[in-house]
Structure formats: structure tokens, C-alpha cells
Amino acid sequence: MSKTISEARIIEDPEELDEEELEGEADPESAPVETPEGADWNTVERAFLTRRSIRKFKRKQVPAHLIHRMLEVARFAPSQGNCQPYKFAVIRDPKLLVEMEEYCVDQCKQLTAAVNYTTYKKGSFGYYKARVMARLFNAIDPNMLHPVPVTAMTSIAHGKFMVFHRAPTVILILMDKHGIGVPEVDIGIVGTNIVMAAESHRLGTCWIGFSKLLNKSKEWRERLGITDRFEVSEAIAVGYPVGKPWQNLIERPTHEIAWFEDGEKQILG
Amino acid sequence: MSMLKRLLFGDFPAWDDPQACQFRRVQIDLDACDGCKLCVTICPAGVLELYGQKGHKKVRVLDGVRGCVSCNNCHAICENQAIKAVEHFAMSGYYRSEGLGEFQPPRTSLPGPV
Ligand SMILES: Cc1cc2nc3c(=O)[nH]c(=O)nc-3n(C[C@H](O)[C@H](O)[C@H](O)COP(=O)(O)O)c2cc1C
Ligand code: SF4
Numbered sequence: 023m024s025k026t027i028s029e030a031r032i033i034e035d036p037e038e039l040d041e042e043e044l045e046g047e048a049d050p051e052s053a054p055v056e057t058p059e060g061a062d063w064n065t066v067e068r069a070f071l072t073r074r075s076i077r078k079f080k081r082k083q084v085p086a087h088l089i090h091r092m093l094e095v096a097r098f099a100p101s102q103g104n105c106q107p108y109k110f111a112v113i114r115d116p117k118l119l120v121e122m123e124e125y126c127v128d129q130c131k132q133l134t135a136a137v138n139y140t141t142y143k144k145g146s147f148g149y150y151k152a153r154v155m156a157r158l159f160n161a162i163d164p165n166m167l168h169p170v171p172v173t174a175m176t177s178i179a180h181g182k183f184m185v186f187h188r189a190p191t192v193i194l195i196l197m198d199k200h201g202i203g204v205p206e207v208d209i210g211i212v213g214t215n216i217v218m219a220a221e222s223h224r225l226g227t228c229w230i231g232f233s234k235l236l237n238k239s240k241e242w243r244e245r246l247g248i249t250d251r252f253e254v255s256e257a258i259a260v261g262y263p264v265g266k267p268w269q270n271l272i273e274r275p276t277h278e279i280a281w282f283e284d285g286e287k288q289i290l291g
Numbered sequence: 292m293s294m295l296k297r298l299l300f301g302d303f304p305a306w307d308d309p310q311a312c313q314f315r316r317v318q319i320d321l322d323a324c325d326g327c328k329l330c331v332t333i334c335p336a337g338v339l340e341l342y343g344q345k346g347h348k349k350v351r352v353l354d355g356v357r358g359c360v361s362c363n364n365c366h367a368i369c370e371n372q373a374i375k376a377v378e379h380f381a382m383s384g385y386y387r388s389e390g391l392g393e394f395q396p397p398r399t400s401l402p403g404p405v
């Protein structure tokens with residue numbers, strides 16, 4: 023082993039740090055921000071709290087350089103082993119967006135007809151056929167057939183909901199299936215970077231899970247240049263929101279927190 | 292659970308059973324609502340509509356339409372704070388949620404034990 027490599031491998035032991043560094047009081051510039059309990063939300067926290075999914079956009083296009091800024095922020099997201107298992111496709115061509123919408127709506131129609139037995143007359147042949155199909159799909163991939171996405175898919179099939187919400191820009195996040203560990207997690211993180219960067223410009227975004235429908239089409243894979251190694255994992259619709267969706271803080275359910283301290287366990291909520 | 296086990300014994304709620312798939316209704320303050328229609332426009336579930344005479348319109352939940360996901364986007368956008376979701380949807384069987392508590396606004400103090 024060469025000398026330089028063995029030197030580079032020396033990992034500094036925390037014991038060798040200054041006692042002052044460990045106490046964290048030495049350098050005023052690296053002192054933590056003091057936030058007393060009950061203090062109002064700061065700018066960063068507030069951005070997270072007031073971010074909503076936007077599904078009604080103004081017609082105005084988002085300047086290209088802002089989309090580029092968001093994708094630059096994306097490049098610095100954490101990922102497992104720093105493998106960065108993604109690339110992007112930015113769709114801003116109105117004709118292409120309409121065609122993408124039409125294709126996904128058609129897929130929703132076919133899927134609704136195949137599995138959503140509630141759209142058939144109770145007791146009819148179609149009803150039972152769809153029930154059997156739903157059961158099969160449920161067994162294969164139960165999370166996809168949760169009643170919420172099924173309701174949304176059915177609304178899309180009936181023209182009451184949209185896939186890309188007529189956003190002027192859609193960013194497809196293409197996942198490298200050969201990524202480290204669980205690449206889907208990295209997709210969630212990189213997408214959050216994009217969404218929060220957008221939020222800082224008062225842009226509205228919506229995650230579009232239904233964009234996955236594009237994967238099924240050989241034609242769309244070719245048009246978008248998606249090779250076998252990649253798949254459309256998620257998409258993020260971007261545009262200027264209608265109204266002021268950030269104006270009120272909202273309520274949501276609490277989540278159980280198991281808290282271990284002083285040899286005790288408490289459940290907080 | 293394995294795929295076969297799910298196929299045979301998976302306890303999946305029937306989508307058209309209002310007991311097994313409970314979608315909640317939002318609370319509306321009719322005095323505060325000025326019928327601006329913003330919430331109707333942005334509601335992802337399309338469960339809201341306006342009713343009443345021109346100039347005195349109010350919002351309501353569409354009769355027989357289910358699917359409110361309690362996202363509170365309607366509350367976020369309402370200039371009069373006239374509408375809000377106070378309960379999460381509740382599914383039975385496989386999709387029953389666990390570990391979720393009551394609705395709360397963002398809190399800046401430590402929560403107490405439950
Ligand atoms: C991975 C992911 C996929 C989503 N897919 C869709 C979608 O296809 N269509 C849609 O309208 N909303 C989609 N959403 C948005 C969720 O419905 C939304 O985040 C949720 O209702 C909470 O509301 P909020 O984002 O306004 O806080 C998706 C969200 C995530 C995280
Ligand atoms: S946004 Fe508020 S004021 Fe406007 S219609 Fe909805 S509830 Fe009424």
C-alpha cells in the first residue's frame with residue numbers, strides 16, 4: 023500500500039479534538055442558533071410548514087433559469103453511498119404535455135375498467151370480474167390499490183381530476199434501477215430538494231406519482247429516451263399557484279413518538 | 292405477508308363500503324365563508340361545491356361524493372379560515388393506519404405523553 027493511501031486512511035479520533043471543540047463553545051461563529059421553546063417558526067421551518075401540493079396553476083410559464091436553479095439544488099441532495107441514482111427530463115412543450123396527459127388518462131380509464139368494481143352494477147358480470155382482478159392486484163402490490171389512489175384514478179378516468187394538472191413545466195425524475203440500497207428513497211429526497219427550492223421562489227409544485235404510467239409505453243419510453251436501466255419514478259409539476267396557498271398554517275394528525283431518556287420510555291403524540 | 296397469503300387472507304376493505312373506507316367531511320363556517328370558490332377550485336378530491344344565490348354563495352360538501360383526503364389544502368388557501376378538516380380518513384383491514392393521533396397545528400412546545 024502506498025504511503026499516501028495509508029495516510030489518507032487515518033481517521034481522526036474524537037479524543038484528539040480539542041476539549042473546547044467538543045463542548046461546542048469555542049468559536050462563536052460555529053455556535054448553535056439559540057431557539058427557546060415556544061419561539062416562532064423560522065423562515066426555513068415555515069417554508070416546510072406552508073408548502074402545499076398545488077394543482078391549479080396560472081398559465082404563465084416559469085423562467086427556464088429558475089427550473090435550472092431547482093435542478094442545481096437537486097444535485098447536492100444526499101443519496102445512499104452518494105450514488106445519485108437519477109436523471110431528469112424537463113417537459114415544457116405544451117403539445118408534449120397534452121399528449122402525456124392524454125396517454126395517462128387513457129391508462130387510468132383502462133385500469134379503472136379492469137379493477138374498479140364500484141363502477142359496475144352490483145351483481146353484474148363486470149362487477150365480479152373486476153373484483154377478482156382487484157384482489158389479484160391487491161395481492162401483488164397492495165399499496166398501489168389503496169382506496170385513495172383508486173378514487174383518484176377513477177376520477178381521472180371520468181375527467182374529474184387530472185394527472186399533470188396543466189402545469190406549464192413538468193420535471194420527470196428518472197430512477198436508475200441499479201442504484202445503491204433503496205433508490206426510491208433517494209428519489210424522495212432529491213424531489214424534496216427540488217420542491218423546497220421551488221418553494222423559495224413562491225412557485226407551486228405537486229408530486230405526480232401517476233407519471234409512472236408512462237413506463238408501460240414503449241413509445242413513450244422511446245420518445246423520452248428512457249433506457250431499460252431507468253424508469254419514471256415520480257414527476258414534479260411546477261408553476262405559479264392560483265391564490266395564496268401558503269397563507270394559513272394547517273392542522274394534521276400527530277404521529278406517535280417513542281422517547282427514550284433518563285432510562286425511561288415515554289410515548290409522546 | 293407473502294403474496295399468496297395476501298391473496299387468500301388479505302383483509303382489503305371494499306372500496307364502496309362507507310364503513311370500511313371512511314372519508315371524512317370538512318367543517319365549514321358558513322358565517323365566515325364568502326363564496327370565493329378558491330377551495331372548490333383547488334380541492335384535489337373535488338368534493339366541494341358552491342350553492343346559493345348569486346352574491347350570497349357558500350361552500351358545501353357535494354352530496355354522495357367521497358374521497359376527501361383531509362389534506363387541509365382548502366384551509367391553507369381560505370382567506371377567511373372558513374373551512375377545515377379535523378379528522379383523518381380511516382380505512383379498515385390492511386390499510387388501517389397506526390400511530391396517528393388527533394389533528395394539531397404545528398406546535399413549538401414539547402408535546403406531553405399520550
Ligand atoms: C410520492 C408522491 C406522489 C404523489 N402523487 C400525486 C399525484 O399523482 N397526483 C396528485 O394530485 N398528488 C400527488 N401527491 C400529492 C399528495 O396527494 C399530497 O402530498 C398530500 O395530499 C398532502 O398534501 P400537501 O402536499 O398539500 O401537504 C403525491 C405526493 C407524493 C409524496
Ligand atoms: S375558500 Fe373559504 S371563503 Fe372561499 S369558498 Fe372556500 S370556504 Fe368559502
Ligand code: SF4
Pocket residue numbers: 317333334335336337338339358359360361362363364365366375376
Ligand atoms: S381537506 Fe383536502 S380533500 Fe378534503 S375538502 Fe379540503 S382540500 Fe378537499
